[in-house]
Amino acid sequence: xxxxxxxxxxxxxxxxxxxxxxxxxxxxxxxxxxxxxxxxxxxxxxxxxxxxxxxxxxxxxxxxxxxxxxxxxxxxxxxxxxxxxxxxxxxxxxxxxxxxxxxxxxxxxxxxxxxxxxxxxxxxxxxxxxxxxxxxxxxxxxxxxxxxxxxxxxxxxxxxxxxxxxxxxxxxxxxxxxxxxxxxx
Amino acid sequence: xxxxxxxxxxxxxxxxxxxxxxxxxxxxxxxxxxxxxxxxxxxxxxxxxxxxxxxxxxxxxxxxxxxxxxxxxxxxxxxxxxxxxxxxxxxxxxxxxxxxxxxxxxxxxxxxxxxxxxxxxxxxxxxxxxxxxxxxxxxxxxxxxxxxxxxxxxxxxxxxxxxxxxxxxxxxxxxxxxxxxxxxxxxxxxxxxxxxxxxxxxxxxxxxxxxxxxxxxxxxxxxxxxxxxxxxxxxxxxxxxxxxxxxxxxxxxxxxxxxxxxxxxxxxxxxxxxxxxxxxxxxxxxxxxxxxxxxxxxxxxxxxxxxxxxxxxxxxxxxxxxxxxxxxxxxxxxxxxxxxxxxxxxxxxxxxxxxxxxxxxxxxxxxxxxxxxxxxx
Numbered sequence: 001x002x003x004x005x006x007x008x009x010x011x012x013x014x015x016x017x018x019x020x021x022x023x024x025x026x027x028x029x030x031x032x033x034x035x036x037x038x039x040x041x042x043x044x045x046x047x048x049x050x051x052x053x054x055x056x057x058x059x060x061x062x063x064x065x066x067x068x069x070x071x072x073x074x075x076x077x078x079x080x081x082x083x084x085x086x087x088x089x090x091x092x093x094x095x096x097x098x099x100x101x102x103x104x105x106x107x108x109x110x111x112x113x114x115x116x117x118x119x120x121x122x123x124x125x126x127x128x129x130x131x132x133x134x135x136x137x138x139x140x141x142x143x144x145x146x147x148x149x150x151x152x153x154x155x156x157x158x159x160x161x162x163x164x165x166x167x168x169x170x171x172x173x174x175x176x177x178x179x180x181x182x183x184x185x
Numbered sequence: 186x187x188x189x190x191x192x193x194x195x196x197x198x199x200x201x202x203x204x205x206x207x208x209x210x211x212x213x214x215x216x217x218x219x220x221x222x223x224x225x226x227x228x229x230x231x232x233x234x235x236x237x238x239x240x241x242x243x244x245x246x247x248x249x250x251x252x253x254x255x256x257x258x259x260x261x262x263x264x265x266x267x268x269x270x271x272x273x274x275x276x277x278x279x280x281x282x283x284x285x286x287x288x289x290x291x292x293x294x295x296x297x298x299x300x301x302x303x304x305x306x307x308x309x310x311x312x313x314x315x316x317x318x319x320x321x322x323x324x325x326x327x328x329x330x331x332x333x334x335x336x337x338x339x340x341x342x343x344x345x346x347x348x349x350x351x352x353x354x355x356x357x358x359x360x361x362x363x364x365x366x367x368x369x370x371x372x373x374x375x376x377x378x379x380x381x382x383x384x385x386x387x388x389x390x391x392x393x394x395x396x397x398x399x400x401x402x403x404x405x406x407x408x409x410x411x412x413x414x415x416x417x418x419x420x421x422x423x424x425x426x427x428x429x430x431x432x433x434x435x436x437x438x439x440x441x442x443x444x445x446x447x448x449x450x451x452x453x454x455x456x457x458x459x460x461x462x463x464x465x466x467x468x469x470x471x472x473x474x475x476x477x478x479x480x481x482x483x484x485x486x487x488x489x490x491x492x493x494x495x496x497x498x499x500x501x502x503x504x505x506x507x508x509x510x511x512x513x514x515x516x517x518x519x520x521x522x523x524x525x526x527x528x529x530x531x532x533x534x535x536x537x538x539x540x541x542x543x544x545x546x547x548x549x550x551x552x553x554x555x556x557x558x559x560x561x562x
Contacts, residue, residue, distance in 0.1 A: 019222060023215065
């Protein structure tokens, strides 16, 4: 409760263009936003660039005095839109490159495999990561938001611009597909 | 199994593999970001008041209180007020009479009640209840002390409403009779018949109690209401007779029907007698003592009317014989024949200011004194 109150006060300070508070907000959210983006772009460098961009965009919104109801949901919305823009721009720029990529295995798996080789991870976790990787983008998105970033259903519905009922259904379906993929009964 | 899956998912966030950024990158990126926002941030922060951090606490609690407490409480209060307001209006409307501002609310409520009733029998019962309400309203208006034009208007409105409601009942009954002939339908028919008799008596009594001026002003509406009521009664009686003939029902039903027809014959006989007496008194009076418009009739016209009244009496006598033979349908036809003759007499009667609308227990309209004749078939 106290943490929640402190977080709400921090949000108010951020909305009031308090630089120190924004720094604390960055510390609190950097890992979550990075992870959210990483799961979508599957590249460390792209995730880093996009995450930096997201925080800067958020500050610009605050500086311009635009009304923000829920800061928590709002930063995820910016992240989501940034990823969409990223793919849009890349598809325009590298049409030829994409054709080549289609004939080759995805590079992100390689990065993961590198990391995997450095870490001793259980087969279950490994299967889980692969399962997540193979999920549909919208399923992957809700799983990350709900269980890794621990957003509430209301916040997820704000981020995805969907009703709470649709979000619940989406999570349920995503979990079912993941369960089948990782081999749980 | 889902729980285990969720636990495993939650554990992923601590793994580098699941996208945890490196600490070095977090620190360097923070520095870059802070440098980027530094020139933009300084000016506005000073706006933070002397309250320091307390400013944010006050602001948070005011926002929290506004959205989480005041808004729901406000909505709740609005719902409560709306409910209480509706109840207050509905209660006040129940006591309203024609001409009142809330009377339309009352009738709208009744219409809604009717539209939410799907059984035809129940619908008719409800309509009969509303008819009783109309009669009560009319009596309330009549009891009002004032003698103004607004009272006349209210009486006229109430009587018109009665006419309209009786017509609605008639339409509903016609629908029921077309749908089925059953003992329950006969019960409804009898209920409606009894209501028409009571309504006719009430209307007559109300009219009797009015001042002469008012009596004359509302006479036309009153006659229409009585004629409609009488017509509804006749319709019910015909339906009852048809039902008992078709089903060949018990003697009890037959005796009920016989009683109803007999009452009609008695009432019509009284009307014929009263009319004949009036015509006789006109015939024997001297021209300078005459006051009624009936007296303005020529002797030949009076003789003709008397002859027709005799024919009416003959029809009624035949109806009595048919009733004794339990030929109800034929008896009703003779009664209708008698009524038609009476209507003819009314049509011949000139306008009379001092009119008398109804008679004793009859559900029919008194004839001789009607200012504007009404056909009540």
